[in-house]
Amino acid sequence: MAKHRVLLIGATGETGGDILSGLVEDGSFDISLLIRPSSTNTPKAKALEAHGFPFVVSDLTEPVDQLVTKIKGIDTIISAIRSQEALSEIILVEAAAKAGTKRFLPCDFGPVCPPGGIMAVRDTKEIVHNAILVAKLPYTFVDIGFWHQFSFPPVPSGKLDYAILFPGTNVIYGDGNAEGILTDKRDLGRFVARIIKDERTINKKVVAIADALTQNQIWEIVERLSGEKMNRTYVSADEVVSQLARAKEAAVASGNEKVNLEVIAGSYNWSRYVRADNSPENAKYLGYLDSRELYPDFRPIGFEEFMREALQGKAKKLYADGKVEKLYNDGKR
Amino acid sequence: MAKHRVLLIGATGETGGDILSGLVEDGSFDISLLIRPSSTNTPKAKALEAHGFPFVVSDLTEPVDQLVTKIKGIDTIISAIRSQEALSEIILVEAAAKAGTKRFLPCDFGPVCPPGGIMAVRDTKEIVHNAILVAKLPYTFVDIGFWHQFSFPPVPSGKLDYAILFPGTNVIYGDGNAEGILTDKRDLGRFVARIIKDERTINKKVVAIADALTQNQIWEIVERLSGEKMNRTYVSADEVVSQLARAKEAAVASGNEKVNLEVIAGSYNWSRYVRADNSPENAKYLGYLDSRELYPDFRPIGFEEFMREALQGKAKKLYADGKVEKLYNDGKR
Structure with a gap:
């Protein structure tokens, strides 16, 4: 039987890379990668090419019918495009509909x-x-909550600092009791591999869940695993709301509204911890299927397991090319 | 046991009136009506008051907390607001969330x-x-397709003309084979009464379906029931698309973009008959629950039954106050 043919967009990014790993690990897919013409010669793309993944080269601005011929025969398209470029998925949607793609996972x-x-x-x-x-x-629309990798506070000894990308994970927002869905980013592709082989998830929203933890629970876990006494600094719900309002005002005033990381961070805090x-x-209210019910046999990497590794110095710093940090620091200036 | 308390918005309109009838017929609801201050003394409102329905008087522009006190204790809010005023539902949504309303059916x-x-x-x-x-x-988001009452062509003898509101039902669009969901408007409230008592429909979309017919099937039914030989004038799919494009251009040119019935009619034709x-x-693709599966025992009024009545002169002309026709004719000028 022919393998399930997948086209993945964004394989050189954090999310796309994790999805690719999971699909390869699963072994049941023929994987092609959509690469922009300007990226075919980057070291990351070269490395992927060396692994034997066929490229579909497109900048997603070509005529739809031309793109249709390139993606004909693909069963499933998975987009892990950068969020700033999300709207360029639309031409791919149109092409996929014309090409008869059997399932599309947007980013x-x-x-x-x-x-x-x-x-x-x-x-x-x-x-x-x-x-x-x-x-x-x-x-299938797949959400995954927040990565474990983004969801832990520093410890007083500083031994977790190496793995923390953004500041702001050192405080507890609101009363610290808002429950939040967490997954390990390394499980992304494992979830996706299961989801795209599953007829129950067609035309549905799915949320991948490893854990659902409050900040207070996270602090307790880190305290217990590290043996360190954690600081607990609270930022009230009202303050989260007014921080966001101020960030929005500042963004408007500065003309830097489009990708403003203060606004993004403020919105995340409001949504995640206050709302x-x-x-x-x-997720249930919004109609998502829950990965824990769909795949009771799959044991995702739990938050505690991730934290043990991180405390042993084994976590990987994300976005290691420094681009996101640069964006963040530029945005603050 | 206390009755299920319903607040209905728009009871003096076509949709709201049908919903009210169905809820009354069902008998298990305590029904209040939201009426605007400017409408409390209209003949329609007076008639409803005479039937003993308590009024909640609001223009939906008051402070949310004030509205909350008015709707406290309501179990289900059903809005059949005029489509031009749909966005004024938003304050009601906010008030309902604060008041702990158990279910909201927007318009x-x-x-x-x-x-x-x-x-x-x-x-x-x-x-x-x-x-x-x-x-x-x-x-619960409830759609009902198109009313039988809007979905039949005139017959050559002219005996159906009395019941036809809009021109444009005399032609077959595209190849006439697009299947469309139909319900009798008199069943609206019967469907709604069932849906709002049904826990399976909470946080879901439901589509009420009496029949699913193509225009070709409708023409055959009318021909058979009337005994008249029907005209069959076709407007191609391409022409539907260009009619809509022209209507949109004309609307922009005339500055009459907001409620432009040519554009509305063109969009409906495109969506209903071409797409x-x-x-x-x-509906299934979009995630709707199907009333036929939810309520297999309920026998809605079928299209044939409606057509028999209409051919006997028993159909009611809709929007009898002439406002919609006036709008339509104004829009054409």
Whole structure:
């Protein structure tokens, strides 16, 4: 039997790389990678080529019919495109509908949150979702909560600092009791491999869940595993709301509204810790299928397991090329 | 046991009136009506008051907390607000969330169609849907396809002309084979009564279906029941698309973009007959529960039954106050 043919967009990124690993590990897929013409000669792309992955080269601005011929015969398209480029998925949606692609996973892979003005990045994703529905393209929308890798505080000894990308994980927002969905980023592809082979998930939203923890629970876990007495600095819910309002005002004033990391961080904090949008309960309300019910036999990497590794110095710093940090620091200036 | 308390918005309109009838017929509801201050003394409102329905008087522009006190204790809110006023539902959504309303039905009650630029009225409804999701308010979104009452052609003898509201039902669009969901408007409230007592429909989309018929099938039915030889004038799919494009251009040119009935009619034709958005298959794709599966014992009024009545002169002309026709004729000028 012919293998399930997958086209992956964004394999050189954090999310795409994890998805690729999981699909390869699964072994049941013929994987092609969509690469932009400007990226075919980058070291990352060269490394992927050396592994034997065929490239579909497109900048996603070509005529739809031309793109259709390139993706003909693909069963499943998975997009892990950079969030700033999410809207360029739309041409791929149109091409996929014409090419008869059997399932399309747009670049979701984020926290659970409804559209409607809470997080700009989520609203952009909704435009892509709607384009999929208009095209009547079979889909699965997959969210994964927050990565363990983004969701732990520093410890007083400093031994976790090496693995912390953003500041702001050192405080507890609101009362610290908002439950949030967590997954280990290394499990992304394992979840995706299961989801795209599963007819139950066609035309559905799925949320991958390893753990659902509050910040207070996370602090207790880190305290217990590290043996260190943790600081507990609280930022009230009201302060989260006004921080966000101030960040939005500043963004408007500075003209730097488009990718403003203060606004993004503020929106995330509001959604995650004050509104508790990213809870299993809210995911259920929003109609998501729960990976724990779909795949009871799959044991994802738990938060504690990740923390043990991180405390042993084995966690990997994300976005190691420093681009995201640069963006963040530029945004603060 | 206390009765299920319902607040209905728009009871003096076509959709709201049908919903009210069905709820009354069911008998298990305590029904209040939301009436605008400017409408409390209209003959229609007076008639409803005489029937003993308590009024909640609000223009939906008051402070949310004030509205909360008015709707406290209501179990289910059903909005059949005029489509031009759909966005004023949002304050009601916020109030309902604060008041602990157990279920909210916004003013959907239309054809199945995804958001994303196909029909402006649908996209406006999506803004309300998103406000509901942001408020984490329990909901049911109910669509009903098109009314039988809007979905039949005139016969050569002219004996159906009395019941036809809009021109344009005399032609077959595309190849006439797009399947479309139909319900009798008199069944609206019967469907709604069942849906709001049904825990399976909480936080779900439901489509009420009496029949799913193509225009060719409708022509055959009318021919058979009337005994008249029907005209068959076809407007090609391409022509539907260009009619819509022309209507949009004309609307922009005239500055009359907001409620432009040519654009609305063109969008409906495109969605209904060319895209076949309003088919049971598409409803399933979009995640709707199907009333035929939910309520197999309920026998809605079928299209044939309606047509027999209409041919006997027993159909009622809709929007008898002439407002919609006036709007339509004004729009054409």
